[in-house]
Amino acid sequence: MSTIERALQKQREAAEKAKKESAAKQTDSKETSDGQSTIERAGQHSATMSANKEASSNEVKVEQSTSPAEHKEPMQSAPPEPESQDVSADALHNTGAESVPTTEEVAVKDSNNQSITSANKKTLFIDIEELERNGFVSGSSTRTRVNEEFRSIKRKLLNNAFGPLKDTVESPNVIMVSSATSNEGKTFCAANLALSIALEQDVKVLLVDADVIRPALDKVLNFNVEVGLVEYLRGKEKSVENIIYDTNFKELRIIPAGNPHHLTTELLASDKMRNLANEFARRYPDRIVIFDAPPMIGVNESAVLATFSGQILIVVEENKTQLSSLTEVTELLPKDRAVGFIVNKAIRSASERYGYY
Template identity: 55%
Template structure:
């Protein structure tokens, strides 16, 4: 048995002890804007335009919906459905009976073996899905500090964030936790890149932050949009700070060997699930209709 196979076997064993592993498929967004499922519109204070002030990041719902993000009842129905499934498993692991077997079960990292597989897309949609439909608060952290993109995807100006905190440029983490116009969604942007950017993710201050977030906000889901796993040594270090990992796999593109290699580098005590992203879909009833399924790890 190779080292990877051993690690995977170990991981599998650990997972079997837990009630839920997150496996799901997310289709490629086609922005059809068909919706049948009402979401609590009171959760959203709709913006007139995308603006930002010191306190609140105001998200442009229409723009987000157009780009395949879940934002209120106008979001495409199938996207909402897919994320409902993924979210349920994550929430069960975070707060259900399995939570006792995980350290920091409410901290979730989103990563992938290689760049560009959809980590940020999945992170944002997960955060929005949880914030819009659950009573839980979500904190979305841009931990891809070398190539941050949360600000670009959510269309807000770059702000002080995680890096300033890790570099002691701000006194407390609350200074870089921004409210948004979605009541249950808060954001920590990446901040300004620094020559030690990725190294800071493996710092003791980062470990202390994870501890603080887990202790101070036990009812809050914290989602870390992370760098890829292969070739970024700090990402596996981050996995030791969280309770769960979502590994994004791009359908028809990601190599299975890369996934195995990547997963073998993650902490063996965390819950690991897979999201198959950009799945190819069939057309039905004149709009995008996409089946979903579970992609059991084996």
């Protein structure tokens, strides 16, 4: 081999060696890089596991400290206050929110918890002390003349309704109180009779203001309601229970007259009124029902209402009611009913004021 050939061979060997060393360095660099990536991923995975473990530990700590004595709620920053808005009643209605109930609405709802029927009803409060000062039957233990007089009247009526004679009269527990003309004291007598019967231990009484032309029971007993007998007879109230109101007298309930209507007198003579009276007689045989009816003279429907009642009381004002008027009244009354008279505003002696008997 010549000198030139040996020199070329050495160059080729040197180049081959250099090429191998370069390839070896690239392989070492790649392995180092891959090793570092693996270490970094392992570190990240380790950190993730550590964080999860710490979170799990925190959850366990919270679950273990939820007893009322040991648990403390973490402090939270207060949420930002909402902007002040003026919300009207219409807006509350449109959004479905409930408005704050008025005092009247609360009273109605409270009474409906105790009542057997309508949510629109309330208990009528009767001021017993005020009535006593005005000469009405007293609910106290004090014995007064008016108490004794109406006690005597109610005994006869109760005996007719529940005694041996009850089978001789149709609907003996339904009593109509009327007068020949107006302003003779029929509402006063009807209210006192109801109050006196309500003091009985085992007798319930329903007082109905059937004087739908000139209702006065609400003024005498001092209450104010909008729904009553007229609304039921007109069909605005479907159930009679919706117009029967409880009172603070345990055994006394009231049906007010309701709002005036141009057909009020015709409503009293309607079949619906007859059916209502018959329902009272049949459905509540242990209850006394008292109708405060319009005067007999000048109101034809009062004579029709008398046919719905088993017992009829005519109030006569002393020194005012004419004998001719009484004769006319008796001719209008059914012949097969138990009829009685109450003399009102009677002067017993010069030293006494008015007595009622």
